Amino acid sequence: MSSHSTVAVVAALAFAVALAGCKPQPDDHGADSAGVDRPEVGIVTLRPQAVAMTAELPGRVVASQTAEVRPQVSGIVQQRLFTEGSEVAEGAALYQIDPAPYQAAYDSAVAALQKAEAAVPSAQAKSERYQGLVKQNAVSKQDFDDAVAALAQAKAEVATAKAAVETARINLDYTTIKAPIGGRTDRSSLTPGALVTAGQTSLLTTIRTLDPIFVDVIQSSTNLLNLRQAIDSGRLKVSGPHVAVKLKLENGAIYSLTGKLEFSEANVSTSTGTVTLRAVFPNPQRLLLPGMYARAVVEEGVAPDSFLVPQRAVTRNTKGEAVAMFLDKDGKAEERVLSVIRSVGNNWLIGAGVRDGDRVIVEGTQYVRPGQMAAGTEVVVDDTTGEVRERLPRQRRAARPGAEP
Incomplete structure (x- = not known):
């Protein structure tokens, strides 16, 4: 081989070595063994974690107590004693019916009672006197029996008169229509001067207790069974005897106060296959009103040592x-x-x-x-x-x- 050829070979080898030194080495993060860039x-x-299990269930807000106010005696309404839409206490006066005829009936019953009571001492004395005389055969046995019967009748008339007085007193009290429960009143269906009758079908007003207030939610019987099986198997741990409930309002806001699950019905609806659950919430600001739609977030329990995978990572x-x-x-x-x-x-x-x-x-x-x-x-x-x-x-x-x- 000539000297020129030897020099050319050496130069080529040196260039190849230089290129090899500049070639990028495989990177565990960026390229595979073939030198192709990794995506x-x-x-x-x-990591395993304790996952709080919740269920978001649809429901409606319901008053904890509701009372429909109707008259129990007939008469003319003299006054409306409350402001429509206001809060009233239990026993507060709502309407005043003209009491005059009922006051007269009460006074008459009291007089009849006094008359009946006045006849008792005389009948009592006669019965006691005849009791001693009949032993001496001074009066006949029949006269003594008549005296005893007269005393018993006088006492019975007193009892009847007392019952009549009590009835008259109750009717007189009913002329003032009172709130059977405490709560917020609806509008009044009549004005002073209207005639009302005992047992009428039309309402005078309605009272609803708003604090506390109920939220009735529905859950499918299938989910309820799954929940109970998870608790029984130990996959779900229940914390405490009371189940906490959060409330999501119609506008998407979260109600600031936490409620608790009160009870679940003991039957499944045959038409919908659902069970009704009732949660109770404090409502001091009266923000929750009956009839509102809401979604209750029920804390079912905690699943220990569980794995959560982002939904964006899962496909089918x-x-x-x-x-x-x-x-x-x-x-x-x-x-x-x-x-x-x-x-x-x-x-x-x-x-x-x-x-x-x-x-x-x-x-x-x-x-x-x-x-x-x-x-x-x-x-x-x-x-x-x-x-x-x-x-x-x-x-x-x-x-x-x-x-x-």
């Missing part, structure tokens, strides 16, 4: 199964079938298919296929919106323009 994906590392395969993409420790993507129990906010509660430390892909799943290498960046998913809100810094050197190879 960038957002991941969330799963051709079989309809819930699946998600994961990154293994080597950065290889794999697809798994998950057992989804229920939704918790913007997450899925998973029953099977995940382990502690699994890295689920929540962003960029469209860029990877099972078995493909990918570079994962830890992200934070907002539980309220379900969107990625933060990307955590990665521990690697970023490539800079003009950096030395």
Whole structure:
């Protein structure tokens, strides 16, 4: 080989070595062993946690007590003694019916009682006198029996007169129509001067107790069975004897005070397959009114050592199964079938298919296929919106323009 050929070979080898020194080395985050760039994906590392289980159920606000006010005696209404729409206490006077005829009936009954009571001493004395004389055969046995009967009749007439007085007194009291319960009044259906009759069908007004107030919600019998089975199996822990309830109002606002579950009905509706639950809430500001629509958020219990997977990470395969993409420790993507129990906010509660430390892909799943290498960046998913809100810094050197190879 000539000297010129030897020099050319040495120069070529030196150039090749220089190129090899400048070639980028495989990076666990950016390229695979073949030198192909890995797609960038957002991941969330799963950890077991205690998950508060809630159920959001539709319901209606109901007054804790309702009383329809009707007259119990007939007469002319003289006065309305309350302000429409105001709060009244139990026993407060609402209407005044003309008491004159009932006062007269009461006075007459009192007089009849006095007359009956006046006849008792005479009958008592005659009976006692005849009792001594009959032993001496001074009076006949028949006269003595008549005297005893007369005394008993006089006492009976007193008892009858007392009952008549009490009846008259009750009717006289009924001329003042009083509130049977405390609460807020509706509008009055009549004005002073109107004639009312005992037992009429039309209402004078309605009183509703608004503090505390009830919210009746409905839950499907299927969900109720699932809840009881979860509690019995230990998958769900109930905290305390009282179930706390939050209330979401019609405008989407959360009611500031917490209620508690009062009871559930002991029957299932045959037409809807639902069970009615009743929650009681304090209502000091009278913000909740009967008839309002609301959604009750019922705290069913706590599921210990549970896994939550963001809903954005879960899709369905051709079989309809819930699946998600994961990154293994080597950065290889794999697809798994998950057992989804229920939704918790913007997450899925998973029953099977995940382990502690699994890295689920929540962003960029469209860029990877099972078995493909990918570079994962830890992200934070907002539980309220379900969107990625933060990307955590990665521990690697970023490539800079003009950096030395």
